[in-house]
Amino acid sequence: MDTWLLVGLGNPGPSYAGNRHNVGAMVVDELVRRGGTSLSRHKTRAQVAEFRLGVMPGGAPGPKVVAAVPLSYMNESGGPVSALAQYFSVPPERLVVIHDELDIPFDEVRLKRGGGEGGHNGLRSITKSIGTKEYTRVRVGIGRPPGRMDPADHVLRNFSATERKVLPLLLDTAADAAEAVVIEGLTAAQQRFHS
Numbered sequence: 001m002d003t004w005l006l007v008g009l010g011n012p013g014p015s016y017a018g019n020r021h022n023v024g025a026m027v028v029d030e031l032v033r034r035g036g037t038s039l040s041r042h043k044t045r046a047q048v049a050e051f052r053l054g055v056m057p058g059g060a061p062g063p064k065v066v067a068a069v070p071l072s073y074m075n076e077s078g079g080p081v082s083a084l085a086q087y088f089s090v091p092p093e094r095l096v097v098i099h100d101e102l103d104i105p106f107d108e109v110r111l112k113r114g115g116g117e118g119g120h121n122g123l124r125s126i127t128k129s130i131g132t133k134e135y136t137r138v139r140v141g142i143g144r145p146p147g148r149m150d151p152a153d154h155v156l157r158n159f160s161a162t163e164r165k166v167l168p169l170l171l172d173t174a175a176d177a178a179e180a181v182v183i184e185g186l187t188a189a190q191q192r193f194h195s
Helices: 020-034 078-087 121-130 151-155 161-184 186-193
Strands: 004-008 040-042 046-052 064-070 095-101 109-113 136-141
Touching (some): 004 020, 004 078, 004 161, 020 064, 020 136, 020 151, 020 161, 046 078, 064 078, 095 121, 095 161, 109 161, 109 186
Parallel strands (some): 004 095, 095 136
Antiparallel strands (some): 046 064
16 A cells, blocks of 8 residues: 655754644644554654554545654755655655645645745755655644744744644644545545635
């Protein structure tokens, strides 16, 4: 059966753990929890867990997935992602990158394949390393910064107290969306999560 690679972007270390920029890594934590396993260090400079994701229509166990969080900084995500894709023989069409998205309001999730990186250094690094933009993105909305705050400062701040109340639901929705891409396909997943 074809393996999928689900990568959650973020920055390593406890000081970044609660940052908006780390929401992709938080979603992978939720997926791994659902898979009943845990992340462990892998030689590809990433934390990795392998499990079957969800249940197929008809009740069979879902496809094999490799869920991963790069141990590099966000702007160097491409190296680990490229190494993971090679190590687990996953082509770009079965790569799903989960990341924070400034241009989507907080608490919304959007799905797309290909297209630009919207100034996201993690995506830019991945595109450069794997040589194509044709991979799927689960874009987790974190909203624009308030007032004149620099977007770079906004993404490296922790979620606000109000946002943290809603965050578990957002992570749940994003994990559901990633699961839907793998099990139902991108188009069906988009119809479900963009309505």
